[in-house]
Amino acid sequence: MEAAAEASGIAARIKVKDTRAALIEHFAGGRFIHPGALIAPPAEEVSAWAHRFAAAAPDAEEQEVVLPDPEAEASSADDEAEFRDAAE
Structure with missing residues (x-):
């Protein structure tokens, strides 16, 4: 504590x-x-990893690397907490 x-x-x-x-x-x-x-690893490390493996894909030019948005995850966690409060 x-x-x-x-x-x-x-x-x-x-x-x-x-x-x-x-x-x-x-x-x-x-x-x-x-x-x-x-x-969680730093965002730069995740981005570098995603780009490295996206380049190895056969149709890498057509693929867009989309990384998860940490703010969207936080808002969904807030929504879940509000749902729990309302359910109680």
Whole structure:
């Protein structure tokens, strides 16, 4: 809990429940993703990989490389969270 608070720029409290409360208050309007969960490769690396393998395709001139939009994925996750809230 303390490591997550420090990674988020929140000072650790004496009691863990106070640290947890500070984290909840800090991220009340947003989303907390632990830094250890960010395992996606950099966008440049993914783009280079996609272009390298797209060039190996026999009809590479006709194919367009389309990379997923991280903002679209985030909005779909927000929609899913809103659906869960409404379902409860």
